[in-house]
Amino acid sequence: DTAVSQTPKYLVTQMGNDKSIKCEQNLGHDTMYWYKQDSKKFLKIMFSYNNKELIINETVPNRFSPKSPDKAHLNLHINSLELGDSAVYFCASSQEWSSGRSDTQYFGPGTRLTVL
Amino acid sequence: QKEVEQNSGPLSVPEGAIASLNCTYSDRGSQSFFWYRQYSGKSPELIMSIYSNGDKEDGRFTAQLNKASQYVSLLIRDSQPSDSATYLCAVNFFSGGYNKLIFGAGTRLAVHP
Numbered sequence: 001d002t003a004v005s006q007t008p009k010y011l012v013t014q015m016g017n018d019k020s021i022k023c024e025q026n027l028g029h030d031t032m033y034w035y036k037q038d039s040k041k042f043l044k045i046m047f048s049y050n051n052k053e054l055i056i057n058e059t060v061p062n063r064f065s066p067k068s069p070d071k072a073h074l075n076l077h078i079n080s081l082e083l084g085d086s087a088v089y090f091c092a093s094s095q096e097w098s099s100g101r102s103d104t105q106y107f108g109p110g111t112r113l114t115v116l
Numbered sequence: 117q118k119e120v121e122q123n124s125g126p127l128s129v130p131e132g133a134i135a136s137l138n139c140t141y142s143d144r145g146s147q148s149f150f151w152y153r154q155y156s157g158k159s160p161e162l163i164m165s166i167y168s169n170g171d172k173e174d175g176r177f178t179a180q181l182n183k184a185s186q187y188v189s190l191l192i193r194d195s196q197p198s199d200s201a202t203y204l205c206a207v208n209f210f211s212g213g214y215n216k217l218i219f220g221a222g223t224r225l226a227v228h229p
Binding site: 040041042043044045048050055056090096101102104105106107108109110 | 147148150154158159160161162165167202204206208210214215216217218219221222
């Protein structure tokens with residue numbers, strides 16, 4: 001009965017490869033997010049989807065392509081992986097409040113990506 | 117540039133003491149504020165949310181918000197070694213009709229027996 005789940009938990013790959021991370025939430029939330037946490041533990045938003053529609057794209061290189069097949073799933077595909085992509089990637093979900101107040105975001109367990 | 121600032125620490129407190137964690141933010145219009153706890157190798161988990169000026173208490177945790185000073189804090193009473201973690205302050209910025217959560221760099225708390 002995990003609320004937000006991600007697969008895989010660990011991903012080790014060579015530079016130049018293409019990889020995907022999957023995320024699913026069973027909380028019934030409308031909005032899902034991808035965050036990147038670098039080696040200094042700084043957590044930064046990358047993308048946000050609301051009801052399958054992209055609403056936030058934080059000037060992430062276009063090698064990163066999110067896809068939301070339905071509002072319970074948000075996947076992240078990364079092309080031509082680079083050393084600097086090594087980080088922990090967290091998926092999160094929340095209810096979207098459009099009034100300017102936001103609901104709590106719930107995080108998945110994270111995917112530790114290591115690019116060699 | 118929307119910013120959330122925290123002291124990186126480590127903040128070291130003895131067991132049983134009060135730990136005080138502070139956070140400032142740049143956007144006067146922010147309305148939602150969150151404290152997350154993150155253990156090493158784990159995902160952030162919500163400790164407290166606060167939306168109105170003043171104090172909000174939940175067990176050993178008290179969040180304090182002062183919108184005029186653009187300041188939010190977290191007090192942990194009777195600190196335990198299990199409270200040792202990184203505490204992330206997160207502030208909501210509303211732009212273009214959508215919410216975006218900006219996180220501070222986190223304060224590492226070490227509670228020693």
